[in-house]
Amino acid sequence: MRLRSAGMEPWLGSIAFLLALFMFFAAPRKISAQAPPSTSSRYTPADNILIDCGATATPTMPDGRVFKTDAQSSPFLSATDQILASVPSAPGVSSPLYLSARIFHEAATYAFQLSRPGWHWIRLHFLPISSHDFDLTTAVFSVTTDDYVLLHSFNIDNSSKCVLKEFLINATKDRLSLHFSPMRNSAAFINAIEVVSAPDVVIPDTATSLFPIGEAGGLSYYAYHTVYRLNIGGSAITSTNDTLGRNWSPDRTTFSHNPPLSRSLLSPRSITTQMVARRLLPRHLSTHRLCIWPTRVGDPNFNVTWQLDVDSAFGYLVRLHFCDIIISPLMICTSMFTSTA
Numbered sequence: 001m002r003l004r005s006a007g008m009e010p011w012l013g014s015i016a017f018l019l020a021l022f023m024f025f026a027a028p029r030k031i032s033a034q035a036p037p038s039t040s041s042r043y044t045p046a047d048n049i050l051i052d053c054g055a056t057a058t059p060t061m062p063d064g065r066v067f068k069t070d071a072q073s074s075p076f077l078s079a080t081d082q083i084l085a086s087v088p089s090a091p092g093v094s095s096p097l098y099l100s101a102r103i104f105h106e107a108a109t110y111a112f113q114l115s116r117p118g119w120h121w122i123r124l125h126f127l128p129i130s131s132h133d134f135d136l137t138t139a140v141f142s143v144t145t146d147d148y149v150l151l152h153s154f155n156i157d158n159s160s161k162c163v164l165k166e167f168l169i170n171a172t173k174d175r176l177s178l179h180f181s182p183m184r185n186s187a188a189f190i191n192a193i194e195v196v197s198a199p200d201v202v203i204p205d206t207a208t209s210l211f212p213i214g215e216a217g218g219l220s221y222y223a224y225h226t227v228y229r230l231n232i233g234g235s236a237i238t239s240t241n242d243t244l245g246r247n248w249s250p251d252r253t254t255f256s257h258n259p260p261l262s263r264s265l266l267s268p269r270s271i272t273t274q275m276v277a278r279r280l281l282p283r284h285l286s287t288h289r290l291c292i293w294p295t296r297v298g299d300p301n302f303n304v305t306w307q308l309d310v311d312s313a314f315g316y317l318v319r320l321h322f323c324d325i326i327i328s329p330l331m332i333c334t335s336m337f338t339s340t341a
Helices: 284-285
Strands: 001-003 012-026 048-052 084-086 100-106 108-113 119-127 143-144 149-153 163-171 175-182 187-191 191-198 206-210 213-217 221-230 260-264 288-291 302-306 315-324 337-340
Touching: 119 149, 119 187, 143 187, 149 163, 175 187
Parallel strands: none
Antiparallel strands: 001 302, 001 337, 012 221, 012 288, 012 315, 048 191, 084 100, 100 187, 108 175, 119 163, 119 191, 143 149, 143 175, 163 221, 206 213, 260 288
16 A cells, blocks of 8 residues: 655654554354553453453453453353363563453353444464363364354464454344354464454445445444554554554554655644544544655655555455644645555
């Protein structure tokens, strides 16, 4: 994806730019597939089901969220296996959510009664920790809802790699089920589960289609798998500083530019609440800026590019968030950006 500026003075090239890329798939057809925010700005979800699978004690989370232990979450689970695994620590693992797990040799289902149907985040946490029952690095399994295939023939063969799979689905019923299905002679496992309501405005029902160019409708009939969520020009942001419990990655590994561009950071206190969509974006995202004016290039028509690896078998929803954090409303100026994918 390219972002181009034209006819801009150097001091006009400062803008907070955020990118989120979602893979989407439709129902009913199954396809493989810092300081915390203030209380007033944090979104309060109708459903907030958090499970630390296999845990015997409530974990202490840096963002203040409270996860149920395995025993406390037993009413949600229907399984023939009663296999728990845990380790006191793991190299490079800072979250306690990845230190315990539930293991299934047979099909198992977590079923949740929803307070309010609608958009919900489903976050699945995985780390193949050491277990006397099964080598979890060889586990191959699928995870589905009643309408969607979330993960198919899924495997994590690296015991030091924490994996978070995040999905956004529009639940049309008051009951949501997650089915874990191990392959033959294999096993399934899960370290932690989150089922959390999302704001109704998180996904619009229409968007601009690029191939072919036009309007794409019916977006609420799709489910989405988060592929990239980038904080342009800034650092990583965890659920501690996100109003919706999301994680944002820095863009440095995907950003391609020549010559070098300017990056800087403003204090969150300098951004008024009216300038930030508090329900959708944490304030820290709108305080990073990427100055897209190269000091050693005479032609103002230049490109900056983010290179993102994707699977061409899927369609994608690209969301670009802009917040002008520099230009004074008293200044007379013209800014123009063209984005292409």
